[in-house]
Amino acid sequence: MSIAPVLAKCREEGRAALIGYLPVGFPSVEGSIAAMRVLIDAGVDIVEIGVPYSDPVMDGPVIQDAAVRALAGGVHLSDIFTAAEAVSGAGAGALVMTYWNPVLRYGVERFAADLAAAGGAGLITPDLIPDEAGDWISAADSHDLDKVFLVAPSSTAERLAAVTAQCRGFVYATAVMGVTGARASVGEAAAALVSRTREHTDLPVCVGVGVSTGDQAAEVGRYADGVIVGSALVRCLTEASTPDEGLVALGALARDLAAGVRRGRS
Amino acid sequence: MTAKPRPTPVPTPPPTTLSGSPDLPRGRFGAFGGRYVPEALIPALEQLEEVWRKACVDPEFIGELERLHKTYTGRPSIITEVPRFAEHCGGARIILKREDLNHTGSHKINNVLGQALLTKRMGKTRVIAETGAGQHGVATATAAALLGLECIVYMGRKDTERQALNVARMRLLGAEVVPVDHGSKTLKDAVNEAFRDWVANVATTHYVLGTVTGPHPFPEMVRDFHRIIGVEARQQVLDLVGRLPDVVCACVGGGSNAMGIFHRFLDDTSVRLVGFEAGGAGVETGEHAARFATGIPGVLHGAFTYVMQDTDGQTIDSHSVSAGLDYPSVGPEHAFLLESGRAEYRPITDVEAMEAFSLLSRTEGILPAIESAHALAGAMKLGRELGPEAVILVNLSGRGDKDVHTAAEWFGLIDSSDSSDSNDTEHAEHTAEHTAEHTAAGAERLPGNRDAKGLGEQQ
Structure with missing residues (x-):
């Protein structure tokens, strides 16, 4: 089930959607699903369910650390489907973010079928460009799943046109060059990239730019259709001394961010 | 592209000439x-x-x-025939392409x-x-x-x-x-x-x-920047021997020295191309970097190729005494050469590689890189298989100066009190264990301690 209706509803409310990333399996599979529920209760519209991977070349230290600990804790790819079921059951959009090899190993068609059956909306694929995604595009099409590919400040007009043409759900704008991680300033490059991307598509454009506060979420939410937050949320869990403490910190940050996107355009 | 157990069929037929460009634009x-x-x-x-x-x-x-x-750089690099080493290779003619003599040593x-x-x-x-x-x-x-x-x-x-x-x-x-x-x-x-x-x-x-x-x-x-290795070596062997070699050997980590020496020979179908991967402690132990022996096709570091991975697609850590071969993936052209049957790939254990390291040092006065020693160990096996008529070209991809410490530890040539690593407790313990494990066997394996002539006579 596509996340398009979720984004449409946010648009009707005159605000950007809030999209929160957490990896499955940290601090445990159950613990990560509890954390995703906290996000949803705090006002997160779409949960980006991360697949921990041994070689996350697009991620900074915070998410790498969580992935290493999740894998050491014994998380398996099939736990993704449990998380997707829980998130969609709680009324939020369930998008899976994964590096490509785990899906390839599982079987692209089989992964798409199992994800759709679990109520997942689709995939965000940070190391799969549409040019290499033939198998995924046909599997996603036959199971009505979203295909979220990434664009970057370095993307040429030709690449923006080619990538957005293959997206469904939204376009993921990685609006600073570099790995994931909270940044003090979200800068002007993000707004420029969103506006360049919109020249090629009517799809919503959501922005991942290292947002970590409600004020930054408000700022990005003024021009983007969705604000994606990852490392700052994950850090609430990795830096907590107990899982419960982590959930409290996570809830507080998520509420601050949710308030941010809601006041962004008011 | 769905991952399946080996062997995975190649969806597109090989090009008519193997030495052409990859399919463009996707490479x-x-x-x-x-x-x-x-x-x-x-x-x-x-x-x-x-x-x-x-x-x-x-x-x-x-x-x-x-x-x-x-x-x-000092190109062209020379070739060196190594007859004393070859006595341990079934009497086959062994010729080294001396990339170890390049500026910077490889x-x-x-x-x-x-x-x-x-x-x-x-x-x-x-x-x-x-x-x-x-x-x-x-x-x-x-x-x-x-x-x-x-x-x-x-x-x-x-x-x-x-x-x-x-x-x-x-x-x-x-x-x-x-x-x-x-x-x-x-x-x-x-x-x-x-x-x-x-x-x-x-x-x-x-x-x-x-x-x-x-x-x-x-x-x-x-590959194209390294192709000069094979271009030079092919002519040098022709000049020396009057014919092409029967086999070209190289070690394969990512596989650059191997592609460099293989490429000019791809269309010479009489020439066997054999790559040697790091078998580490032995393929059966799981402590190795033998991608072709145990890996399956997948994606790592930007390429679809053979990858050591678990059932969830997580990369499995590789192991080898040689840092340069200690890598869980391999160049995609090697995967293609394997599946097209043009090249073959075999694992060489740490012990076999270190034996060849020592043997070349003592018989020819050439310290090879431990990476290259895997190719030398492979040549020893191939020579024994093929016999004295065979001509084997080995890419000696690097020199062993950087490996002196590792080799000295392996063969127990450093007093533990001299160890510069003694400030690192974990490392020192590992070293001690490692040394104890290998000293006895290592000393026995040193070619100076065995009857080389006797070995030669066994052929």
Whole structure:
């Protein structure tokens, strides 16, 4: 089930959607699903369910650390489907973010079928460009799943046109060059990239730019259709001394961010 | 492309000539290769390919590279026939292609000079590189010094410890060496960190990838910069022997020295091409880097190729006494050559490689890199299989100066009180255990202690 209706509803409310990333399996599979529920209760519209991977070349230290600990804790790819079921059951959009090899190993068609059956909306694929995604595009099409590919400040007009043409759900704008991680300033490059991307598509454009506060979420939410937050949320869990403490910190940050996107355009 | 147990059929038929370009624009060798990287890097890869293809036909670029080969690297590298070593190889004629005599001590300089010149052409001022054994890092630091580029080298923490001399060499050459503490702390993790740097700094930075893997165009481009090895060696063997060799041997980590020497022979169908992977403690132990023996096709570091991975698609850590072969993936063109049947790949254990290391040192006065010693061990086996009529060309891809400490520990040649690593408790304990395990066997294996003539007579 596509996340398009979720984004449409946010648009009707005159605000950007809030999209929160957490990896499955940290601090445990159950613990990560509890954390995703906290996000949803705090006002997160779409949960980006991360697949921990041994070689996350697009991620900074915070998410790498969580992935290493999740894998050491014994998380398996099939736990993704449990998380997707829980998130969609709680009324939020369930998008899976994964590096490509785990899906390839599982079987692209089989992964798409199992994800759709679990109520997942689709995939965000940070190391799969549409040019290499033939198998995924046909599997996603036959199971009505979203295909979220990434664009970057370095993307040429030709690449923006080619990538957005293959997206469904939204376009993921990685609006600073570099790995994931909270940044003090979200800068002007993000707004420029969103506006360049919109020249090629009517799809919503959501922005991942290292947002970590409600004020930054408000700022990005003024021009983007969705604000994606990852490392700052994950850090609430990795830096907590107990899982419960982590959930409290996570809830507080998520509420601050949710308030941010809601006041962004008011 | 769905991952299946081996053997995976090659969806597209091999091209009529194996030595052609990969299928463009996606850079596929049969099913293997491609560009599995973040979108942010695509413009840089497109720019690199464009600049490189123009340079390939630009007399100025070709002339500059040739001049550097001749006056800086020391090309052409010689070949050396090694008859005393060959007595342990079933009497077959063994000929070494001496890439170890290149400036900086390995074949790596061939590729690095090419990429450093391309960096200047792209108007970039900073280069980054990953390194395992340190050979590629040293070569990159050297080229950066020569051409006035800023240079950062990423190296797994474990490799900085076992290749400490090369770390110092890189620093002496003005490079910044960044130890990587993630994951297995070896070459794989150094590549991850280099990609992270590249995504953030791609506007000013070229990633001098050190082997024939990664996203297109790296596998093809790096191969072409090393192709000179096989071009020279083929003619040199013809001049010496009057015919082509029966077998060409090379060690295969990422596989750059192997592609470099194999490529000119691809259309010589009478010549067997054999790559030797790191069998580590033995393929059956799981402690190895034998991708073709145990891996299945998947994606790592930008390419679809053979990858050591678990059932969830997580990369399995590799193990080898040789830092340069300690890598869980392999260049996509090798995967293609395996599946097309043109090349074969075999594992060589740490013990076999160290035996060959010692043997070449004692019989010929040549200390090989431990990486290259895997190819030598392979040649010993092949020679015994093929007998005295065979001519075997081995790519001696690097010299063993960097490995003296590792080899001395392996053979128990250092008093524990002399160990420079004694401040590192864990490492010292490991070393002691390692030494105890190998000293007895190692001393027995030293060729000076055995009757070489007797072995020769067994053939």
